[in-house]
Amino acid sequence: MGVVCVYAFPVPEGKSGQQVVDSLQKQVELLGAVKTGNFSVDCETYQANTQAGTLTTTPQRLIHVLHNSEQPASCFSVLDTGTTLIADVLFDVLIHKLTSGKAGKEAFYQQRKGSKMESKGPRYELSDFIIKIGSVSMASNFKGILVEVEYSPCSVPTECWNLMRELMQSFMGNVAETPPTLVKNKMDNFYLPGDTINQYLEHFTNFRKQTVMGQPIR
Amino acid sequence: MAENQTESLIQAIRCTQKLRASVANVFQSLADGCPVEKDNAVAAIGAFQESLLVVYNDFSDVEKVSSSLQPLSSVTPNSIYLSIDPAIDKLPVYQQIIQSYKWSNKVSDLAGYAASVMEPHAKSKRTTQYSSAQAKKVKRISPTGHAVAPTAVEACIARLTQKVPDISMKITHPLGSHAVLQLTLGRILKAQLALRGLIIERVNVRGLTETNLDESQMELWSRSKYDVFQKVTESATAAVLHFYFPHNAEMSLYTFLHWFQKFRTLFSAPCQKCGKHYLNGLPPTWRDLRSTEPYHDVCRQ
Numbered sequence: 001m002g003v004v005c006v007y008a009f010p011v012p013e014g015k016s017g018q019q020v021v022d023s024l025q026k027q028v029e030l031l032g033a034v035k036t037g038n039f040s041v042d043c044e045t046y047q048a049n050t051q052a053g054t055l056t057t058t059p060q061r062l063i064h065v066l067h068n069s070e071q072p073a074s075c076f077s078v079l080d081t082g083t084t085l086i087a088d089v090l091f092d093v094l095i096h097k098l099t100s101g102k103a104g105k106e107a108f109y110q111q112r113k114g115s116k117m118e119s120k121g122p123r124y125e126l127s128d129f130i131i132k133i134g135s136v137s138m139a140s141n142f143k144g145i146l147v148e149v150e151y152s153p154c155s156v157p158t159e160c161w162n163l164m165r166e167l168m169q170s171f172m173g174n175v176a177e178t179p180p181t182l183v184k185n186k187m188d189n190f191y192l193p194g195d196t197i198n199q200y201l202e203h204f205t206n207f208r209k210q211t212v213m214g215q216p217i218r
Numbered sequence: 219m220a221e222n223q224t225e226s227l228i229q230a231i232r233c234t235q236k237l238r239a240s241v242a243n244v245f246q247s248l249a250d251g252c253p254v255e256k257d258n259a260v261a262a263i264g265a266f267q268e269s270l271l272v273v274y275n276d277f278s279d280v281e282k283v284s285s286s287l288q289p290l291s292s293v294t295p296n297s298i299y300l301s302i303d304p305a306i307d308k309l310p311v312y313q314q315i316i317q318s319y320k321w322s323n324k325v326s327d328l329a330g331y332a333a334s335v336m337e338p339h340a341k342s343k344r345t346t347q348y349s350s351a352q353a354k355k356v357k358r359i360s361p362t363g364h365a366v367a368p369t370a371v372e373a374c375i376a377r378l379t380q381k382v383p384d385i386s387m388k389i390t391h392p393l394g395s396h397a398v399l400q401l402t403l404g405r406i407l408k409a410q411l412a413l414r415g416l417i418i419e420r421v422n423v424r425g426l427t428e429t430n431l432d433e434s435q436m437e438l439w440s441r442s443k444y445d446v447f448q449k450v451t452e453s454a455t456a457a458v459l460h461f462y463f464p465h466n467a468e469m470s471l472y473t474f475l476h477w478f479q480k481f482r483t484l485f486s487a488p489c490q491k492c493g494k495h496y497l498n499g500l501p502p503t504w505r506d507l508r509s510t511e512p513y514h515d516v517c518r519q
Contacts (some may be wrong), residue, residue, distance in 0.1 A: 001427060032499070127445045129498025153425050153444040156405050160485040166496035190405070213298075 002128075002152035002189045003160055005168065005183060007169040007175050008206070009145040017142045024133050024147065027171040039069045041134065041197075042118040042153055043204050046099060046109040063109065065095055066197050079107060083182035084194040114139045119146045128153050128165060132138040136207055143207040146200070147172060158187045162184045223287070230283040237276040240338035244269045303406060338507060363467030364415040370397050371416060373426050374468050375399065384479040398438065400425070401475075404482045409454070416467035418458045418474060423451040449503040449515060451482060460507050480510040 011020050029035075045062040050063040067077040067089075078084050085091075101107040119134035132148040149168050154160040161179055168176035178184065182199050183191070247269060366374075372389060376398075379387050388400040399411035405426060412420040424442040442448055457477055463470040489502040490493050490511045502512035 151485075154406070154447050155427055158486070159406065160501075162488070163485055163495040163501050166494060170496075187357060 001191065001193055002130075002150050002154055003157045003164065004148060004150045004196045004199065005028065005164060005176065005180055006146055006148045006196070006203060007170065007172065007180065008203055009147050009175055011145060017145060020145055021121065021133055021135055024145070026170065027134070028124050029128070030132050031126060031167075031171060033131055034131075035122055036093070036122050036125045038131050039123040040118060040120045041066065041068050041200050042090065042116065042203060044097065045112045047112055049106055049108055049110055051208070064201055065092070066201065067192070068197060068200075071193055072197075074192065074193070077197065078201055082198075084198065086194055115208075117143070117207065119200065123186075126167075129164075136204070138211065143211070145170040146203055147174075147175075148196075155190045156188065157183050157191060159180035161187070224281060226286050228281065233276065233280045233283050235281050237273065238267065240272045240276045244273055266340060303427065361471075362415075363417045363464065366415040366467070368397065371397050371413065374416060374471070378468075378475060379474055382475045382479055384482055385475060401478070402481065406452065406482060406484050408437070409478070412438055413471075416471055417462075418471065421451065421454045421458055423447045423454055446484070446500055446503060449483065449500060453504050454478060457507060477505060477510055480505045480512075483512065487512040489514045489517050 008022065009024065011017050043064055043066045046063045046065065048063075059179060062080050064078045066078065067193075068074070068076065071087060075087050075089050076084065077087065077091065077095075095109070098108045099111055115138075117136060117138045119136045121132060121134040124131040128151060130148075130150040134146045134148065136143040136146055149164060151160050151164050157179065165176055179187070181198055182195060182202060186195070226471055244266075247266065331493060341505070368391070376386060384403065386402045390400060391398050392398055396415070397413045399413060401409040401411060403409070407423055409423045411418055420438060422438050422441070424437055424440075424447055425444055428437075428442060428444075439459060442451065457474060461470045461473040461477065484503070485495075485501050487502060489497070490513055492514065495501055495516045497516065500514070502514045502517075504513045504515050504518045505511065506513060506518070
């Protein structure tokens with residue numbers, strides 16, 4: 001597992017998301033990257049059913065369940081508190097059970113409506129780098145662009161940050177000036193797959209907030 | 219030999235003088251004429267025949283002596299004409315040449331004697347020198363780096379561990395007596411060093427997180443899946459050959475490890491030539507063998 005940086009790539013006014021994605025793809029291909037298929041990261045949010053719980057005073061608890069096509073056999077679940085659980089895909093079945101009521105009893109969790117988000121797009125390989133250009137959609141509405149760059153041979157962000165920055169700036173420009181906050185907080189530690197999921201979740205939450213506040217997506 | 223020649227020369231001159239005298243005698247008697255009388259005729263012819271016989275004998279003597287004479291040395295063939303020079307008193311070149319020729323002849327003769335006298339001594343000296351050189355040569359042919367006892371190998375590696383603190387080393391013996399060193403360089407990479415005695419036989423560099431599919435500990439034969447570590451493996455193999463000292467295996471192992479620990483900055487050090495980290499999908503994967511400075515594979519030429 002290498003170091004992964006996920007950036008939200010801004011869509012300039014007067015341009016559609018697809019145009020920006022196309023130009024990014026063209027630039028990455030010019031660098032010599034080879035397309036090696038597609039990828040997807042999806043996120044579903046569930047909230048605790050407060051009526052069913054015994055402690056009514058506790059605030060509403062959320063649980064985000066994410067899947068990453070890079071780790072197809074795993075299911076990631078993240079709580080509000082930041083606790084991350086990495087389990088087998090069978091965890092989906094457990095969530096399904098928790099969300100379905102049984103014999104008159106209400107379910108423990110219920111799915112938030114229209115909250116399913118997904119980042120999908122082509123996956124490129126350039127020597128040891130993996131570049132993914134994903135278009136984010138929420139309930140089939142386009143929300144923005146997320147670019148993920150992974151350098152697989154190295155697991156410590158401090159070691160390879162300068163190397164990654166040079167590559168990323170060659171096709172993303174100033175967007176990749178500093179490492180993503182999550183990576184910045186643990187520059188000297190080993191990077192783990194859960195960190196990638198947290199980066200995606202952070203971006204998904206931001207996109208959601210922008211929608212709630214009614215801001216135009218840039 | 220020279221005296222012989224002068225003697226024969228003198229004899230030749232004498233013979234020639236004799237011949238001239240006898241020939242002159244014949245012509246003299248012919249010129250004078252003689253009163254021939256009836257009884258005297260036979261006696262006069264006899265006397266003339268006798269004088270001719272003397273001439274004939276003298277002539278054969280001269281021939282004999284001249285055949286015993288040797289022609290003048292061919293070493294100075296052209297200089298012989300100098301002796302014909304009428305002004306020989308003013309310019310005594312020919313005498314000087316003869317002198318120096320004699321002198322050099324003498325020197326070469328003496329040198330020959332000296333060589334024959336000194337030969338046995340020289341021979342004995344040379345043979346002793348030759349034998350010692352041969353002994354050294356024999357040592358040179360058979361380096362002993364491969365035939366080191368396992369305990370000595372372990373002791374040597376323990377010493378090296380202190381000398382090269384950046385690399386953590388672990389000795390394993392998966393192939394019997396010969397050791398395989400498992401190197402871990404910081405949080406950057408792992409390497410396997412197959413040793414034969416203390417000589418490095420193979421080096422394979424892999425990522426820190428890479429494990430074998432078959433869960434075996436032998437990572438010697440499986441190449442890394444990452445381009446960067448394949449490049450580093452190539453560089454390290456080249457360095458193994460560069461740092462090979464047949465007589466000092468420990469030295470070669472130490473110099474290699476000293477060079478290898480510079481890969482600690484594999485991802486973080488910029489190229490010394492172009493000043494960049496990234497080039498063609500790779501960081502600077504070459505470390506200079508002398509200065510250990512980082513270079514891209516393309517930039518080092």
